[in-house]
Amino acid sequence: MPERALQAVIIPDEDKSLESLVRNIEAAHRLGIEKIIADPVLDPVGHNITESVVRYYEFHRLYPQVPVFLGVGNVTELMDVDSIGVNAALCGIGVEIGAGILSPPNSATRHRVPLWNLKGLRR
DSSP: OOOOOOOEEOOOTOOOOOOHHHHHHHHHHTTTTTEEEEEOOOTTTTEEEEEEEEEEHHHHHHTTTBEEEEEEEHHHOOEEEEEEHHHHHHHHHHHHTOOOOEEEOOOGGGGGHHHHHHHHOOO
C-alpha cells in the first residue's frame, strides 16, 4: 500500500496573530506534515472582522504558495440578514485576500448555503 502524505489545516494560536499562524505552519513542517492549508480564522462582525481580513491578506501576500481556507460561518451565522448576500460579499473578499477554499456554515438550518453556491459566486 502506498504511503500517503500527511496533511492538515493549520490555525493560529488563541491570540489569532499572523506570527502564531506562521510558527504553527513551521512546526507542522518540522513534524513531517507536507500538505498544509492555512486558516487565519475569520472573526465575526463586531469582533475584529477587519483585523482578521487584514490577517488573511497579509498571510497570502507573504505565502502565496500556501492554500488558504476561509470559513464564512463565523460571520454568516451570527447575522440576522440575507445570508446569500453576506456570502456573496464574503466570497468577493475571499477572492481578494487569496482564499482558495471557501466553507459555508453547516450548523444553522436557516443560513445553510450549499458549497456550490459559494463556488458559483467565486467565479
